[in-house]
Amino acid sequence: MNSTNHKKGQVGVILEREQINAVLQALNCISAADTSNIYSVDAEKLKRKIIQHGRTFNQMDTDKVSLFFFENEAASFIRLTAIFLSSVLAIEKDYYPEIGQIHKKGLGNAQSAEQKLSGKSL
Secondary structure (H helix, E strand, O other): OOHHHOOOOEEEEEEEHHHHHHHHHHHHHHHHHOOOOHHHHHHHHHHHHHHHHOEEEEEOOEEEEEEEEEHHHHHHHHHHHHHHHHHHOOOOOOOHHHOOHHHHOOOOOOOOHHHHHHOOOO
């Protein structure tokens, strides 16, 4: 995706046919699991957006879909993907202790993404 082809705040992605089918199937599973929870509502909204606003094309004999997400939609998509993956994968290793080690050693910016999103600083 060329950065001049989309507005600031949008995230562009191109997925092949099999990949978009996997994404839509995952979103469908989440939305069907419990229609009253916020994750199901978000999954249904993203599924509808992909179907309504995705643009199909063929490149080098491969069917593809071009999508643009706003930043909040991309964040929701990543969160929903993590929820889906954690429900279907057998987690073999706990990576949590490794996360942020560079910050704990006094290097880099110690402000977490959560603090940046909430507007709090250390």
